[in-house]
Amino acid sequence: MTESVHHIVxxxxxxxxxxxxxxxxxxxxxxxxxGRFSVTLVESPNISIVGVGEGTWPTxxxxxxxxxxxxxxxxRECDAAFKQGAKFAKWTTGTDDDYYYHPLMFPQGxxxxxxxPHWLRDGGGRSFCDAVSPQGQLCEAGLAPKMITTPEYQAVxxxxxxxxxxxxxxxxxxxxxxxxxxxxxxxDVTGVNQAxxxxxxxxxxxxxxxxxxxxxxxxxxxxxxxxxxxxxxxFRDCSDVLFCDTALAVQVPFDEEDAPLASHTHSTALKAxxxxxxxxxxxRGLGYVYSSRHTSEEAAHEELAAYVxxxxxxxxxxxxxxxxxxxxxxxxxxxxxxxxxxGFLEPLEASAIVLIELSAKLIxxxxxANRQVMDIIARRFNETTLYxxxxxxxxxxxxxxLTQRTDTAFWRDNCDPATIPERLQNLMTLWTYQSxxxxxxxxxxxxVFPAASYQYVLYGMGFKTEVEDDEAADAVRARRLxxxxxxxxxxxxxxxxxxxxxxxxxxxxxxxxx
Numbered sequence: 157m158t159e160s161v162h163h164i165v166x167x168x169x170x171x172x173x174x175x176x177x178x179x180x181x182x183x184x185x186x187x188x189x190x191g192r193f194s195v196t197l198v199e200s201p202n203i204s205i206v207g208v209g210e211g212t213w214p215t216x217x218x219x220x221x222x223x224x225x226x227x228x229x230x231x232r233e234c235d236a237a238f239k240q241g242a243k244f245a246k247w248t249t250g251t252d253d254d255y256y257y258h259p260l261m262f263p264q265g266x267x268x269x270x271x272x273p274h275w276l277r278d279g280g281g282r283s284f285c286d287a288v289s290p291q292g293q294l295c296e297a298g299l300a301p302k303m304i305t306t307p308e309y310q311a312v313x314x315x316x317x318x319x320x321x322x323x324x325x326x327x328x329x330x331x332x333x334x335x336x337x338x339x340x341x342x343x344d345v346t347g348v349n350q351a352x353x354x355x356x357x358x359x360x361x362x363x364x365x366x367x368x369x370x371x372x373x374x375x376x377x378x379x380x381x382x383x384x385x386x387x388x389x390x391f392r393d394c395s396d397v398l399f400c401d402t403a404l405a406v407q408v409p410f411d412e413e414d415a416p417l418a419s420h421t422h423s424t425a426l427k428a429x430x431x432x433x434x435x436x437x438x439x440r441g442l443g444y445v446y447s448s449r450h451t452s453e454e455a456a457h458e459e460l461a462a463y464v465x466x467x468x469x470x471x472x473x474x475x476x477x478x479x480x481x482x483x484x485x486x487x488x489x490x491x492x493x494x495x496x497x498x499g500f501l502e503p504l505e506a507s508a509i510v511l512i513e514l515s516a517k518l519i520x521x522x523x524x525a526n527r528q529v530m531d532i533i534a535r536r537f538n539e540t541t542l543y544x545x546x547x548x549x550x551x552x553x554x555x556x557x558l559t560q561r562t563d564t565a566f567w568r569d570n571c572d573p574a575t576i577p578e579r580l581q582n583l584m585t586l587w588t589y590q591s592x593x594x595x596x597x598x599x600x601x602x603x604v605f606p607a608a609s610y611q612y613v614l615y616g617m618g619f620k621t622e623v624e625d626d627e628a629a630d631a632v633r634a635r636r637l638x639x640x641x642x643x644x645x646x647x648x649x650x651x652x653x654x655x656x657x658x659x660x661x662x663x664x665x666x667x668x669x670x
């Protein structure tokens with residue numbers, strides 16, 4: 157049980173496999189170069205990637221920089237675009253003027269003062285987002301979050317990316333194999349070989365024989381060949397909380413090559429779910445995520461067609477089943493699951509890729525020195541990861557529970573207290589009397605959703621928190637911070653380029669390397 161851990165085997169390519177390989181290999185690059193450590197990725201040449209996850213979080217900037225990727229190359233090769241947040245339309249009342257932003261910038265002076273109570277008393281006729289952050293206005297104006305003179309990965313306004321998942325995985329594969337020393341084995345896995353204690357010794361493959369390792373990372377997608385099938389870890393279904401179980405996806409071409417390019421995700425609520433609308437430089441990616449318990453495929457098809465418009469009749473519609481939930485445990489014996497093998501949730505807050513990043517980072521940083529300590533690391537990993545999945549489920553459900561829509565059973569059922577996790581119900585009761593901020597429960601070192609995210613959704617959807625009068629000093633500071641935000645908004649609106657213009661310049665000239 158004291159065998160050293162030197163050989164990591166990742167089974168499965170795609171975004172999960174290659175991002176995990178890159179993060180681990182970059183963290184242990186010197187050990188790989190000295191021959192004391194290896195990362196091998198086994199990928200089937202006959203299984204295509206699922207290709208979900210076109211929206212990311214700002215964390216991906218730091219991840220790509222840390223593994224040594226050029227941001228300019230990333231934009232050029234992955235059809236990438238900037239993302240500054242999400243615009244939620246028709247989630248509260250369903251009317252045409254119903255929308256709010258969940259931006260990626262914290263409220264002005266967030267570490268100094270909670271502006272939510274002050275805004276609740278006197279918002280000056282502005283939405284919460286506009287009162288505390290410039291980013292909703294930047295998105296409405298179609299502006300980029302930086303300038304061509306801003307170095308790679310640095311920002312004027314915080315940003316993430318939209319990307320083509322079908323291009324992202326091959327891009328990472330080239331970087332990992334050419335720059336980081338990851339060994340790539342193209343072979344179909346035909347069996348999983350285990351020791352008497354349940355540990356995985358090797359995987360048998362059709363084309364490359366046995367591939368042995370000390371630690372196995374299951375990135376085999378929904379199949380979960382290692383953790384699910386070989387080790388028998390059950391799947392914990394959460395469809396009683398999150399109802400959507402199907403997506404219809406299409407790719408929509410632009411009318412013109414230089415059409416305006418949104419720098420945010422559109423999330424528009426429909427009768428039995430919602431539509432994502434993501435703009436890449438070459439096309440838009442759209443999908444209707446819906447509950448088959450509340451509508452038929454035919455009706456969903458009609459709703460999506462109405463959203464897209466006349467072009468829809470010429471588009472190929474891809475049906476994607478969704479099973480909301482996750483494995484009961486994520487690391488068992490010497491096998492840990494990352495990506496879809498660990499679980500899946502509807503992409504309302506683009507949480508798929510960030511969960512891959514966080515899991516891979518935890519594995520890389522806490523890489524067990526030997527088999528004896530692996531179970532200790534596994535317990536830590538499971539506790540942290542289970543917490544993160546729970547908080548994401550809560551946050552997704554929050555969008556549904558705050559609705560005032562009663563036009564369909566889907567929205568009415570989502571407000572049934574029996575479908576709302578107890579922790580979320582308790583928080584909503586608490587937030588009736590105090591606004592979420594630093595000293596709420598969001599105190600983990602790498603909290604998936606900070607208190608600011610809850611504020612943007614709560615007050616964007618009209619939630620009311622009872623507030624008392626400001627202390628005089630707090631009121632003065634709050635007015636100052638809100639005034640600073642308005643000045644910053646005006647300045648950035650006059651300085652920042654249009655989103656498409658900046659991306660075109662990145663393709664033509666590149667960003668300054670860090």
